[in-house]
Amino acid sequence: MATATINGTLLHYRCQGKPAMPTVVLSNSLGTELGMWEDLAYRLARHFHVLRYDTRGHGASASPAGPYSLDLLGRDVLGLLDALDIARAHFVGLSMGGAIGQWLGVHAPHRLERLVLANTAARIGTPEGWRARAAAVRATGMEEIAAGSPGRWFTPGFVQAQPDLVGAMQANLRQADPEGYAACCDALADADLREAIVRIPVPTLVIAGALDPVTTVADARFMQEAIPGASLASVPASHLSNLEVPELFAETVDAFLLG
Numbered sequence: 001m002a003t004a005t006i007n008g009t010l011l012h013y014r015c016q017g018k019p020a021m022p023t024v025v026l027s028n029s030l031g032t033e034l035g036m037w038e039d040l041a042y043r044l045a046r047h048f049h050v051l052r053y054d055t056r057g058h059g060a061s062a063s064p065a066g067p068y069s070l071d072l073l074g075r076d077v078l079g080l081l082d083a084l085d086i087a088r089a090h091f092v093g094l095s096m097g098g099a100i101g102q103w104l105g106v107h108a109p110h111r112l113e114r115l116v117l118a119n120t121a122a123r124i125g126t127p128e129g130w131r132a133r134a135a136a137v138r139a140t141g142m143e144e145i146a147a148g149s150p151g152r153w154f155t156p157g158f159v160q161a162q163p164d165l166v167g168a169m170q171a172n173l174r175q176a177d178p179e180g181y182a183a184c185c186d187a188l189a190d191a192d193l194r195e196a197i198v199r200i201p202v203p204t205l206v207i208a209g210a211l212d213p214v215t216t217v218a219d220a221r222f223m224q225e226a227i228p229g230a231s232l233a234s235v236p237a238s239h240l241s242n243l244e245v246p247e248l249f250a251e252t253v254d255a256f257l258l259g
Contacts, residue, residue: 001060006079007072012060013053013080017045022113023089024048024257025077027097029119029240030184031149031173033059039246040092043254051089053080055096057180066183070191073184074103081111090257092116094242095215096184099124102193105200105227115200116253118207119239121219122194122226130189134182142181146173153240155211165243197226204230205256207249209241231256 003010014034024044026037034052041050054061056068056076077100081089090113093101098120105115137145150159150166159166204227208220217234224232233252237244 003060004080004083006076006083009056009064009076010062011053011056011076011080013051014041015052015084016041016050017048019049021047021049023086024050025081025089025091026050026052027077027091027093027100028052028055028058029095029097030188031058031145031176031181032169032240033172035059035172036094036169036240036243040242040250040253043250044257047254047258048090051080051084051086053077055100055184057177057184063177063180063183065179066186068183068187070099070103070187071107073100073187074107077104078108078111087111088113090114090116092118092253093120094118095120095124095239096188098215099188099191099193102197102200102223103191105202105204106193106196109201112202114257114259115202115204116207116256117204117223118249119209119212119215119241120223121215122197122223123192124188124215127189130185134185134189137178137182137185141178142174142176145181146170149173152214153238154244155238158238158244169240169243194222194226197223198228200227200230205252206230206232207241207252208232208234209237209239209244210234211237212239212241214239
């Protein structure tokens with residue numbers, strides 16, 4: 001298992017493809033880990049050096065005590081790039097990973113080649129909602145969050161058709177560290193990039209799930225209109241669109257990154 005100590009904490013990461021190729025960083029959503037990118041990583045590894053990592057508080061990365069902030073999560077990515085001697089990279093982030101991607105686009109565009117923002121928003125949810133979720137997780141653990149996750153992540157048809165995948169995702173969420181999850185909720189509570197994203201100068205693709213109840217097509221359109229030159233693609237999926245329509249998602253990302 002590959003790890004690096006970044007900003008005082010241990011981050012777990014995995015690399016695929018030839019290091020001499022351009023690098024693509026894949027950043028996971030809240031409550032998931034780098035395994036969510038398995039299909040996309042293997043496809044991209046034909047043309048790219050693929051770097052996946054577990055956001056702090058998730059997967060095999062450490063869960064240090066908070067507070068966390070979007071600034072800290074973004075600096076974790078920059079620290080990991082520095083540790084691996086990667087000057088510039090493409091970045092693909094979904095949901096919370098997409099918020100991290102927006103932060104990088106605003107604050108460290110010189111480290112980015114192209115940016116993919118999937119199933120995310122410049123302002124995800126409300127501060128009150130995130131703080132309430134963080135408090136609930138700290139009080140009672142992950143069970144309630146895990147029980148409701150299929151409805152947030154997938155369409156009903158996909159839940160029925162893919163019970164093994166959905167069950168595995170729920171199992172991972174049940175085993176997540178409550179404090180790490182809650183600290184990331186706190187970071188999202190304070191994250192508002194609606195005014196800042198107009199400063200993103202790198203080529204950007206926004207991917208929306210047409211059936212996503214969490215980060216909507218309207219959220220995606222706001223980002224596409226705010227970020228200079230950004231393009232928008234909609235896919236027939238809910239929130240974890242890379243898992244619900246993996247081939248279409250991979251084709252869309254691959255085509256954009258290859259220009």
